[in-house]
Each structure stands twice: as structure tokens, then as C-alpha cells.
Amino acid sequence: MPKSVRTITSAEDARICVVMVGLPARGKSFIAQKIIRFLSWISVNAKSFNVGQYRREAGALKPTPDFFDMDNDNYFVIRKQAENNAIKDILKWFSEEDGVVAVLDATNSTRERRAGICEILKANKIEPMFIESYSDDESFILRNINEVRKVSPDYSEQDPEMAIKNILLKLQKYEKNYETMTSELDGDLTFIKLVNGAQEAIINRIKTYSESRIAFYVMNLHLKPRCIYLSRHGESVYNVEQKIGGDSCLSERGLKYAQKLPELVTANAGDANLTVWTSTLKRTHETAQYLAYKKLQWKALDELDAGICDGMTYEEIEDKYPDDFKARDDDKYEYRYRGGESYRDVVIRLEPIIMELERQDNILIITHQAVLRCIYAYYMNVPQEESPWMSIPLHTLLKLEPRAYGTKITKIKANIPAVSTYKEKGTSQLGESVTASKASVRDIITSIAGDK
Amino acid sequence: METKELKTSPAPNVPLDNEELLNGLGSELMDRRFSEGNHMARTDSRWGKLNVPQSGSDKDDTSRSGTAGSVDSVHKPIKIEENVAPGQLYATDSGKLFHAGKILIVLVGLPATSKTALSVAITRYTRWLGVRAESFHISKYRKEMNYSGDDCYSAVPETKVGKEFRKSLLESVFNDMIVFFQKTKGQIAVYDALNIRKEDRTNIHIRFANLNIKVIFIESIVKDPELYELNLLNAAKASEFENFTKEQTQNILKRRLQLNKSFYQKMSKDEKLCYIKFIDFGKEIIVNNIKGGYLINKIVFFLMNLRNTNGKIYFSRCGTSEKDNYLNDEELNKEGIDFAHRMTDVIMERVSKNEQDPDNQEMARWKLNALTDSKPLHVFTAERKRTYDTGQFFAKKYNIPVYQRMELKQLREGSVADLSEEEKQNRYPTEYQEYLKDPYHYRFPRAESYHDLAIRMEPFLLELERISGDILIIAHESTLRVLYGYFMASSCQDLWKTNFSRDEITEITITPFQNQVRKIPI
Numbered sequence: 001m002p003k004s005v006r007t008i009t010s011a012e013d014a015r016i017c018v019v020m021v022g023l024p025a026r027g028k029s030f031i032a033q034k035i036i037r038f039l040s041w042i043s044v045n046a047k048s049f050n051v052g053q054y055r056r057e058a059g060a061l062k063p064t065p066d067f068f069d070m071d072n073d074n075y076f077v078i079r080k081q082a083e084n085n086a087i088k089d090i091l092k093w094f095s096e097e098d099g100v101v102a103v104l105d106a107t108n109s110t111r112e113r114r115a116g117i118c119e120i121l122k123a124n125k126i127e128p129m130f131i132e133s134y135s136d137d138e139s140f141i142l143r144n145i146n147e148v149r150k151v152s153p154d155y156s157e158q159d160p161e162m163a164i165k166n167i168l169l170k171l172q173k174y175e176k177n178y179e180t181m182t183s184e185l186d187g188d189l190t191f192i193k194l195v196n197g198a199q200e201a202i203i204n205r206i207k208t209y210s211e212s213r214i215a216f217y218v219m220n221l222h223l224k225p226r227c228i229y230l231s232r233h234g235e236s237v238y239n240v241e242q243k244i245g246g247d248s249c250l251s252e253r254g255l256k257y258a259q260k261l262p263e264l265v266t267a268n269a270g271d272a273n274l275t276v277w278t279s280t281l282k283r284t285h286e287t288a289q290y291l292a293y294k295k296l297q298w299k300a301l302d303e304l305d306a307g308i309c310d311g312m313t314y315e316e317i318e319d320k321y322p323d324d325f326k327a328r329d330d331d332k333y334e335y336r337y338r339g340g341e342s343y344r345d346v347v348i349r350l351e352p353i354i355m356e357l358e359r360q361d362n363i364l365i366i367t368h369q370a371v372l373r374c375i376y377a378y379y380m381n382v383p384q385e386e387s388p389w390m391s392i393p394l395h396t397l398l399k400l401e402p403r404a405y406g407t408k409i410t411k412i413k414a415n416i417p418a419v420s421t422y423k424e425k426g427t428s429q430l431g432e433s434v435t436a437s438k439a440s441v442r443d444i445i446t447s448i449a450g451d452k
Numbered sequence: 453m454e455t456k457e458l459k460t461s462p463a464p465n466v467p468l469d470n471e472e473l474l475n476g477l478g479s480e481l482m483d484r485r486f487s488e489g490n491h492m493a494r495t496d497s498r499w500g501k502l503n504v505p506q507s508g509s510d511k512d513d514t515s516r517s518g519t520a521g522s523v524d525s526v527h528k529p530i531k532i533e534e535n536v537a538p539g540q541l542y543a544t545d546s547g548k549l550f551h552a553g554k555i556l557i558v559l560v561g562l563p564a565t566s567k568t569a570l571s572v573a574i575t576r577y578t579r580w581l582g583v584r585a586e587s588f589h590i591s592k593y594r595k596e597m598n599y600s601g602d603d604c605y606s607a608v609p610e611t612k613v614g615k616e617f618r619k620s621l622l623e624s625v626f627n628d629m630i631v632f633f634q635k636t637k638g639q640i641a642v643y644d645a646l647n648i649r650k651e652d653r654t655n656i657h658i659r660f661a662n663l664n665i666k667v668i669f670i671e672s673i674v675k676d677p678e679l680y681e682l683n684l685l686n687a688a689k690a691s692e693f694e695n696f697t698k699e700q701t702q703n704i705l706k707r708r709l710q711l712n713k714s715f716y717q718k719m720s721k722d723e724k725l726c727y728i729k730f731i732d733f734g735k736e737i738i739v740n741n742i743k744g745g746y747l748i749n750k751i752v753f754f755l756m757n758l759r760n761t762n763g764k765i766y767f768s769r770c771g772t773s774e775k776d777n778y779l780n781d782e783e784l785n786k787e788g789i790d791f792a793h794r795m796t797d798v799i800m801e802r803v804s805k806n807e808q809d810p811d812n813q814e815m816a817r818w819k820l821n822a823l824t825d826s827k828p829l830h831v832f833t834a835e836r837k838r839t840y841d842t843g844q845f846f847a848k849k850y851n852i853p854v855y856q857r858m859e860l861k862q863l864r865e866g867s868v869a870d871l872s873e874e875e876k877q878n879r880y881p882t883e884y885q886e887y888l889k890d891p892y893h894y895r896f897p898r899a900e901s902y903h904d905l906a907i908r909m910e911p912f913l914l915e916l917e918r919i920s921g922d923i924l925i926i927a928h929e930s931t932l933r934v935l936y937g938y939f940m941a942s943s944c945q946d947l948w949k950t951n952f953s954r955d956e957i958t959e960i961t962i963t964p965f966q967n968q969v970r971k972i973p974i
Contacts, residue, residue, distance in 0.1 A: 183736050203737040206756045209915045216753035219739075307866070348908060 014127045014208055015094055018103040019117055021132035021181060021191075023174050025144040025167060027223055028133050029405060031194075032105040035131075038217050038354070041378040042347060044100050044210075049090050051106035052154070054082035062154055065169030087117065091124055101210070102126075109178045111185065118189065129211055130191035131218065132181045137196045143223070151405045192218065220358045228357065228379070229265065229274070229364040230372055230398040233283040234258050235418040238311075239394065242419075242430060245303065245310035250286045256416050257395045258287045264397050264412055265291065265364060277301060277353075277365045284366045293364070300349050303368035307337035314428035329425050332388040343388050346374050354378055369421060379407045389425070394418035524940040524967040526576045529636075530584050554633050554665040555640045555747070558656055560647045561672035562716055563605075563708040564683040566733055566760065568690070569964030570672055571644040573917075577754050580906075580913075580938050583639050583747070586632055590645035593625050595692060606711040607646050626659065633665055648716040650723060657725055668742065669727040670755075671719045676732045682760070686964055728752060733760040757914045764806060765916070765939065766924040767932045767958040768795050770839040777870045784841045794974050795957060796845040802959070802972070803829045803922050830919055833926045834860035843926045859912040862928030866899025892944040902948050906934045913938050932958070939967050 018035060020028040032048045039046035058078050060067060067075045086104060093099045108114055114130065121128045135141055145167050149155050155163035181193050183204055190211060193202040198219050206212050234254030238246045250258060265274070274293045278284035279301035288295055309317050309324070318325040328335040336342035350371065357363060365375065369392055377387035379400050392398075395418045401408040420431045557574065559567040571587040578585040594604060603614035625643070632638035647653055647669070657667045674680045688701040696704070719727050721740060729738040737755055742748050771788025784792065807828055831846045831854045833839040839860070846852040868876045877884045880896065887894040895901040909931070916923060916935075925935060929952050937947035939960050952958060961968045 183731075183738075187736070198739075199741065201737075201739040201752075203739070203752075203756060205735055206737075209757060209911070209918060212753060212756035212914070213911075215756055216749065219749050219752065 014210070015099060015125065016101045016127045016129050016208075016210060016214075017090060017121050018101060018214065019108055019114065019128055019130045020103065020105050021108045021114065021130050022134060023107060023109065023178055024171055025141055025148050026133040026135050027144050028107075029105055030147075030223065031131060031133060031218055031221065032103045033405060034221055035101070035103055035214060035218065037378060037381055039101050039214075040381060040383070041354075041374075042351065043344065043384060045098060046101040046103070047093060047099060048103040048105050049086045049093075051082050051086045051104070052152070054085045055079060056153065058082050058085070062157075065166050065173060068170045068173040083113075087120060091120075091126075094124065094126060101214075107174060107178075109174055111179045114186075114189075127207065127211075128190065129214070130181060130186075130189055131214075132191065132193040134180055134193055134195050135197075140196055147403075151403070194218065197223065217355070217358075220355050222359065224361070226361045226402070227269065227272070228362070228400040228402070229269070230375060230400065231261070231287070231364070231366050231396070232369055232372055232392060232394055233281075233287040233366060235394050236283045239419050239421055242313045242315075242421075243311055244314070244317075245306040247281050247283070249282055253395075253416055253418055254283070255286070257414055257418070258290055260414050260416060261287065261397070262290050262292065264414055268397070268399055268410070268412060269362065269364075272362050274362045274364050275360070277363060277367075279303065279367050279371070281368070284368070287366050291364070298353065300353050301365065301367040301371055304343065304346050304370035305337065305341040307341070309337050314423055314430065318428040325428070333384045343370065343374065343384070346370055350374055350378075380409065391422045394421065522940075522969055524969075525943070526572055526579070526941040526966060527587070528941070529586060530579070530943075554638070556629065556633075556656070556660045556665050556667045557640060557642045557751075558647055558653070558667060558669045559642065559644050559672065560653065560669050560719060560727075562646065562648065562674075562712055564680065564687045564705055565672040565674050566683055566686070566964065567644050567672050569686070569760070570670065570730065570758075571642040572965060573758055574670075574751060574754070575640075575642055576938070576941055578640050578747075578751065579941060581747075581750070584637055585640040585642065586638060587642045587644055588625055588629055588632075590621065590625055590643075591690070591692065593621055597621060597624075602707075603711070605708045607648055607652070607715045629660075630663065633663065646712060648712060650717045653719070653723065653725060667726065668748065669719060669725055671727060671729045672733075673718070673729060673731045674733075676735075679732055679760070686762075689963065690965065728755070730755060734758055754914065754917075757918045759918045759920060762962060762964075763920060763922045764802075765935075765960045765962065766799055766802075766922065767936065767952060767960075768799075768842070768924065768926045769929060769932070769952055769954045770833075770836070770842040770926055771795075772954065773838045781837050783837050788838065788842065791954070791974065792842045792845055795842070796849065798957065798972065798974055799829070799924055800846075800850060806922055827921050829921060830923045831855065831926070832857050832860060832923070834862065834928065834931065836861070836928075839926050839928070843924075846924075857912060859909050860925065860927045860931050863902065863905050863930035864900040866896050868896045868899060891948050902930065902934065902944070905930060906937070909934055936960070936969075940969060 018032070020032055022028050029050065032050070036046045036048045055063070055078065058081055060075070060078050060082075063075070066072055067079075069075070083106060086106070090099075090102045090104060093102060104117070108117065108130075118128050145164055148167060149158075149160060149163040155166065158166070181189075181191050181202075183202060187204065190205045190207055191202070192204070192215050195201070198221070201219060203215055206215060234250045234257035236254055237248040237251050238244070239254075240251050276288050276291050276293045276295040278288050278295060278297045280297050280299050281302055284301070285297070306312075309321070312320070314325075324335075324337070328337075333343045336345060353375075365372075367375075370388070372392050373387050373390050376382065376390065376392065376398070377384070379402065382390065395414040395416045397412040397414065399410040399412065401410075423430055557571075559571055561567050568589060568591070571589070575585045575587045597617065597620070599613070599617045601609075601611060601614050601617070603609035603611055604617055606614070606618075609615050609618050625645070629638075629641045629643065632641055643656070647656065653669060660667050674683060684702060684705055687705055688698065693701040693704070719725070719729065724741075726741045727738075728740070728742070729736070731737070734755060737752065739752055742752075771784045771791035773782035773788055774785050775782060829846075829852055831843050831852055833843045833854060833856055835856050835858060840854060840856055843854040847854045868880065871879065876887075876896075883896055887896065892902045895904065913935070925932070927935075930948075932952045933947055933950045936942065936950050936952075936958070937944075939962070942950065956971045956973045959970050959972055961970075
């Protein structure tokens with residue numbers, strides 16, 4: 001390939017640093033985490049740098065509200081040092097690890113501070129993109145304060161009332177010096193200002209497609225609590241025959257899972273209203289058939305297309321297409337079946353689903369192994385080297401609760417036996433041989449786990 | 453917001469507006485009738501209820517299939533029975549998409565603020581998404597109404613005749629929009645007029661909100677004096693000025709501005725309306741009080757990428773290779789290399805000619821170009837060897853970077869790869885019959901349909917919108933058809949029929965009001 005031929009567009013040559021702006025308890029970390037999750041998922045190398053974390057590492061573990069007083073010289077040094085260390089690491093990450101989008105998660109509350117950041121970034125050929133979360137809505141702020149109290153290490157051992165009082169005091173200290181972004185004074189910067197969620201949004205100087213994508217994404221976010229349930233279809237005839245792909249019906253045991261599913265869902269969701277999303281393939285329809293909720297089918301949720309290998313067993317593939325078989329094991333995320341799809345292809349077609357999921361409330365998705373791995377990877381930040389190798393067993397319901405700092409996951413087994421469709425690297429045999437090291441890589445699901 | 457409606461909604465499969473509000477983007481109610489046979493087909497469930505005309509039944513066929521000199525179809529009304537568009541994700545009985553209901557987009561702004569360009573661009577994009585959208589340009593109505601007093605362009609006419617004229621002018625536009633919404637299944641109307649006074653906006657809002665139509669204002673504001681000059685230049689290209697000199701045209705436009713300037717009331721929160729402010733053609737966008745509907749967010753997303761560009765887009769097929777098959781990934785043969793050389797030279801010659809064009813130089817001077825990706829020529833190819841080899845001489849001879857894009861990958865042919873029409877018919881007789889019914893949406897076993905291709909190319913289309921300067925795309929015919937379909941507003945009955953032969957390139961000239969196509973032999 002000639003040197004000047006590149007695989008990315010010129011518009012994406014730019015490295016972006018998203019600089020969060022906003023008072024404490026405005027959902028900055030939530031937005032920062034979400035951006036990272038989304039970008040990593042579409043294979044953009046992205047990382048968040050939380051200044052609070054640096055401050056804690058610099059020795060201020062459980063700071064009193066006074067710590068955040070701008071006029072307090074002693075503490076000012078520590079805060080400044082934490083900020084500088086975060087930026088230093090961002091620059092290092094861009095140059096040493098080919099970073100594409102970094103997020104600087106801090107208050108960055110003064111214009112002077114932001115100008116300083118801009119200068120450093122631009123000197124290093126990194127495009128600053130500011131995202132301000134602004135709120136004057138008391139209920140919005142209180143909800144966030146409560147969330148911060150629960151999840152921030154700063155308040156983890158404090159009495160809840162005390163913690164809320166301290167957060168409010170900290171807020172006051174910041175409010176004194178806070179300068180919100182305006183197009184009059186900050187017109188030359190690329191910024192998005194979200195007012196009370198996204199009731200009003202000011203979008204200034206978007207210079208690349210990548211920036212517009214980040215902006216579109218954050219405009220779809222909401223902070224209301226909700227649950228997402230994920231399940232594979234019940235065991236299918238092809239599963240039993242160890243064949244991949246196809247559009248077969250459920251096996252007898254698969255039907256049993258379908259019959260039990262309503263009970264499993266009710267036990268966990270109570271009488272909350274759900275919408276069921278399935279793929280357009282029979283086995284997901286049959287699995288959903290006994291659920292008494294509104295059901296929608298999406299082409300985008302169809303299983304990874306195995307192309308010429310559709311309907312074969314792994315043994316047959318290894319036999320007929322040994323090179324392909326090996327190539328897939330070597331790079332499962334990128335390998336595209338002849339005339340079929342790769343995991344990357346699946347992620348691209350799932351993007352509208354993810355946008356819609358962000359906008360919706362409670363959803364139950366019944367789909368296929370590869371598609372579930374992709375959706376799961378988005379919510380749990382699983383890197384793409386690992387996500388295609390995750391074990392997602394049949395006849396198991398997963399409950400995801402997206403929260404500000406991570407996603408809580410619960411694994412609910414139906415206790416109906418099914419074959420294993422898990423294939424380890426380097427073999428055409430199915431089933432999970434429990435070698436301790438590998439199990440830890442693919443079996444990321446534990447009964448309850450945050451991803452932070 | 454939507455949960456409430458869910459509780460009160462009637463039984464499924466009743467296509468009420470409220471029901472649709474609940475359907476997610478691209479989803480459809482689950483259908484119990486499992487289709488037998490071709491398990492990958494989706495034409496039956498997703499598009500089946502529509503009366504998709506048989507291929508070849510359209511008399512205007514030729515005007516849409518890329519003959520030289522033709523203009524695009526963005527201003528052509530959509531027929532009632534013809535409501536499937538290239539980028540559409542699903543179809544509903546009511547013809548409405550994206551749980552969005554009916555939307556009236558009202559443009560606001562002084563003359564020469566690119567309102568027409570904006571309305572056409574929004575219409576083009578939303579139509580491509582499958583939304584029944586139409587622009588209503590007041591200029592067109594005015595021209596038809598035969599009154600040319602000085603105040604006919606004023607938001608507040610002074611003479612009695614002028615007042616009467618304005619009243620009937622607005623009535624006829626409003627009536628047409630109401631007919632569009634109520635009789636022809638319209639979903640988005642884009643009303644292209646000044647609407648610079650609060651009073652006018654309130655009236656529109658009340659009138660259409662009463663009909664259960666969501667009204668959203670897009671105010672185009674030009675602060676940058678250089679952009680304003682550029683807009684005057686663009687406005688002068690409109691057909692109404694055909695018989696005037698450049699100077700006369702500029703004077704007319706300036707007079708219109710003068711007539712209206714004093715009446716202009718910028719939109720503010722106090723008006724309590726939903727609005728988007730579009731400032732200096734996308735430099736700044738303010739979104740106010742728009743409660744996050746997918747379609748509106750999608751339009752804002754589009755606006756973030758829309759730039760004031762006026763380049764040309766060239767399409768070229770790749771050169772030939774030995775077998776020219778789908779499944780192998782061959783290199784070019786000698787003939788193919790020859791083609792690559794000649795094509796490169798022809799394009800370079802045209803690009804340098806375009807650069808000499810005074811209007812383009814004006815454009816290049818415009819400082820907001822910092823917001824666009826501005827180069828004289830952008831070359832994109834697919835990832836296959838023969839497509840990037842066809843572009844290689846831009847890099848080798850002219851040092852122009854050649855970008856490979858995954859999105860440009862050709863239609864995946866699945867089980868019918870490299871089969872002739874006859875072989876397809878023999879080996880897959882049932883599938884072939886289905887295919888003939890709707891070639892755009894039909895997917896052979898494990899193949900992609902044109903529709904799949906269009907969906908996966910959308911990010912690339914948006915990137916093209918923000919590029920300033922000429923663009924060359926070297927790709928497979930199927931990919932070019934989809935790109936062509938977007939820029940020329942083809943329907944999906946025509947899109948797959950467009951021809952791109954291997955001895956010519958296609959040139960599309962992008963202008964604010966409509967795009968034009970011509971073929972250049974190689």
C-alpha cells in the first residue's frame with residue numbers, strides 16, 4: 001500500500017481532547033464515562049482522566065469543603081498539581097498510546113483555566129472540545145448530589161446527611177468563581193453547552209465529523225434510572241446440531257426457556273413496563289412468544305452473518321476452510337467471514353440501536369451471541385480483543401443497570417440445561433474447558449460487578 | 453413521556469399515530485407469520501404493506517437515471533404510493549417515521565441568509581431517511597402571483613394592494629402545506645420565508661399546533677460580513693435573476709434587505725417556541741426547548757455537518773482486472789492501469805479549471821472555511837485493491853492523499869456472488885421472483901440489499917456534506933448508485949437502475965437550490 005493511502009479520512013486525523021466544564025453534581029463524570037464507552041465501542045481509542053482521582057492520589061483523600069476554596073493557598077497547590085498531572089498524562093497518552101479522544105473530567109470552572117488548557121493542547125496539536133453541563137434546576141442538581149454521595153470515594157464512609165451537606169458546601173466554594181461558557185466570550189472555542197440535561201444546547205464551532213458525532217451522542221443521553229435486560233434466544237435446533245447461523249427453530253429445551261422467560265422477567269422487573277426487542281430471526285421470535293409486552297423486531301439485531309460458513313459446524317469450517325478458521329481465531333474482531341460479517345461490521349450496524357437504547361426506558365433485548373457480546377461490550381466497556389471471546393451462556397437473563405459511574409450487572413440463570421456454543425481459541429470443539437487464566441478473560445460476568 | 457402513552461395505547465397492530473410514537477427507530481411490530489423459504493428476506497414484513505410500483509412502470513425513468521444534464525428530484529413532490537426512500541429503515545401505514553409525528557419547520561431570517569439552501573438540504577436529507585418532506589418556498593409562490601410592487605418583498609407592506617397581496621400569498625402557501633400534511637401523508641414541511649416578526653411566528657405556531665403539527669423554527673443568522681457577501685453571490689444565482697446583470701441583482705437583493713431590516717425581531721426564549729438558531733452557516737447552533745425527539749436530534753446532527761460548500765463531486769468506477777469477480781480481490785490489469793492514468797489526468801484538469809472559477813475563489817477566501825475540511829481535491833476509494841489502485845496516481849503523480857473508506861465497500865452479494873442473472877434465476881428460482889418485486893430492498897441469502905448499503909454509508913454521506921472543494925469517489929457501481937441517489941434525490945425504485953459505465957466519469961455540481969449532473973467521457 002503506498003504511504004499516502006490512509007485508511008481514515010482526513011477529518012479524523014485530528015486528535016480531540018474533550019474538556020468537561022461544570023460545577024460539581026452536574027453529571028460531568030456520567031457524560032465523560034458515556035463518551036468513552038461509546039467511542040471505545042466504535043473503535044476510537046478514547047480515555048477519561050478524572051482530576052478528582054489525581055487529587056486523591058496527591059494526598060487529599062477525603063477533603064473538607066474548605067479544600068475547594070479558591071482562596072485557600074495550601075490546598076490550591078495540591079489542586080493545581082492534580083490538574084497538571086492529569087494534563088501531563090493526557091499528553092503522554094496521546095503521544096505514546098496513539099490516543100484519539102481524551103476526556104479531561106474536572107470542573108474547569110474559570111475562563112483563565114480553560115484558556116490555559118487550550119494553550120497546552122493546541123501547542124501539542126490536540127483539538128480542544130469543551131462540553132459544559134450547566135444547570136439551574138434544583139431537582140436536577142439534587143438528584144446528582146445524591147448520586148455523587150453514593151459513588152464518589154470522597155464521601156464513601158460519611159454519614160449520608162453529612163456528605164450531602166459537604167457536597168453543598170463544596171458547591172458554594174466553586175460557585176463563587178464559576179464562569180459559564182457563552183458564545184460572546186468563548187465564540188472561538190469548539191464547545192457544547194448542555195443546559196439542564198439537554199433542554200437547551202448550544203453547539204459552537206463543530207469542526208469535524210467526529211465532533212458532531214460526540215455532540216449528537218450526548219444530546220441523546222438521559223439520566224433517568226432504568227434497566228436493560230439481555231438474553232440470547234433459547235437453545236435452537238442448530239445449536240444442538242453444533243451448526244452456526246441459519247434460521248432454525250427452538251429445540252425442546254429452548255422452548256422451555258421461552259416458557260420460563262416471563263416468570264424470570266417478572267421476578268426481576270416486577271410490574272415495570274418493558275418493551276421487547278428481537279431480531280428478525282425465528283429463534284428470537286419463538287423465545288419472545290410468551291412475553292406479554294409490546295414486541296418489536298429489528299433487522300439490526302440479527303446474528304453475525306457467517307457468509308459461506310452459514311449452516312456449517314466449526315469442524316466442517318476447519319476442514320473446508322482451514323486458513324479462514326485460523327484467521328478468525330487470530331483476530332476474531334476483524335475477521336470477516338467470506339461473504340459475511342466481522343464483529344466490527346456488527347458494531348457499525350448496531351450504532352442506531354445504541355442511540356435508541358440511550359433514549360428509551362426499560363428494554364428487554366432477545367438476540368444472538370455475537371450481537372449480545374457487542375451490546376454487552378458497550379455497557380461494560382469490554383475491549384475489542386476480549387469481547388468476541390466472552391462467554392454468554394444460553395438460558396440466562398442479564399440485567400444491566402446503567403449508573404453514573406458504571407453499569408451494575410446481574411446474571412439470572414433459568415436452570416434449564418442447554419448445550420454450550422462457546423468455542424475456545426485454537427479448537428473446533430465446543431464447550432468451556434475451565435483453564436483458570438482464560439476463564440478470567442472471557443467470563444467477565446460475575447453475579448454483580450461494576451465496570452469501574 | 454412515552455411510557456404514559458404505552459399504558460393507554462390500544463391493541464398492537466393498530467396503526468395509530470400514538471402507536472407509532474412507540475416504535476423505535478427502524479423497528480417494527482413483531483410479526484408472527486414466519487416466512488418459509490428464503491430465511492434472510494425481509495421485503496415481506498417490512499415493506500410488504502406498501503404498494504411499491506413495479507420497476508419500469510415509471511414514465512419519468514430516464515430523467516432520473518442519470519442522463520447527462522439532468523437536475524435532481526429534491527423539488528419533485530413524492531407520490532402518495534411511493535413512500536420508500538433510499539435510507540429509510542422501516543415503513544408504516546401512516547407514512548410517518550421515527551416516532552416523531554408531523555413537523556413544520558419554519559425558517560426565520562433576513563434575505564440572503566441561506567434559508568433556501570438550508571430548506572433544500574434538510575428536505576434532501578430527511579427524504580433520504582424516508583421522511584415525506586417537502587420545501588415550500590415563498591419565492592416560488594410570489595413569482596406565480598403576478599404582483600411586482602416594490603413592497604411585495606416586505607414583511608409589512610405599505611400599500612393597500614401590497615397588503616392584499618401578502619395576505620393571499622401566505623394563504624396559498626399555508627393551504628398547500630395543510631393539504632400536504634392532511635391529504636398527502638406529509639410528515640415534514642419546510643416553510644422557506646422571512647418570518648422575521650414575532651407576530652408572524654406566533655400566528656404560524658397557533659395555526660399548525662392546532663392541527664396537531666409540531667412547529668420548530670430554524671433561524672438563520674449571518675453575523676460575519678464576508679459570509680453575507682458570499683450569500684449575496686449565491687442568492688444571485690437563483691432563477692428569478694436570470695435576466696439581470698450582476699449589479700442589478702445585487703441592488704435588488706440589497707433593497708429587499710433594506711425593506712425588512714427594521715422589522716426583524718430575533719427569536720428569544722420569551723416567545724416560548726421551539727427553535728434552533730443556525731448562526732453563520734453552522735458556526736454556532738443553539739437548540740432550545742426541543743425535547744429530544746430522535747428525528748429532530750438527527751436534523752441537528754445533520755446541521756452540525758452541513759457546510760456552505762459549492763464544489764463538484766466526481767464518481768468513477770474502478771479500472772478493470774483480469775476476472776473482475778466479486779469474491780476475489782484482484783489487482784488491476786494493464787487496461788485498468790491505463791484507465792487509472794487517464795482518469796487521473798481528466799479529473800486534475802477539471803479540478804484546476806474549477807479552481808479558476810471566480811465564485812470558488814470567493815468561497816476560498818471566506819474565513820469560516822476553517823470549519824470545513826478544505827482542499828482543492830479529496831480522493832476516496834473503497835478498500836479493495838482495484839479501487840485504490842485506480843486512485844493511486846493521485847498520490848504518486850500529484851501528491852494528493854488517497855483515503856480508503858470502509859463505508860465504500862460494494863454491495864455484499866452473498867450466495868449470488870459472481871452469478872449471472874441467468875444463473876441466479878436457475879439456482880434460486882423462488883428468491884429470484886421475490887427479488888424482481890423489489891430489487892432495492894431484496895436481499896439474497898446472506899447478501900446485502902441496496903438498502904443495507906445505504907444505511908451503512910450514511911456517516912460517509914455526512915462527511916461529504918462538510919467537505920469544501922472537489923471530491924472524487926472511486927468505487928463499485930452499487931456504491932456509486934447509493935451516493936448518486938442521495939445527491940440527486942432518487943427514489944429507491946430508480947436508484948438501483950442508475951448506470952455508471954467504465955468509460956466515463958460522472959460530475960455532480962452542488963448548488964444551494966438543486967444539484968446537476970453531467971457525464972464526462974474518459
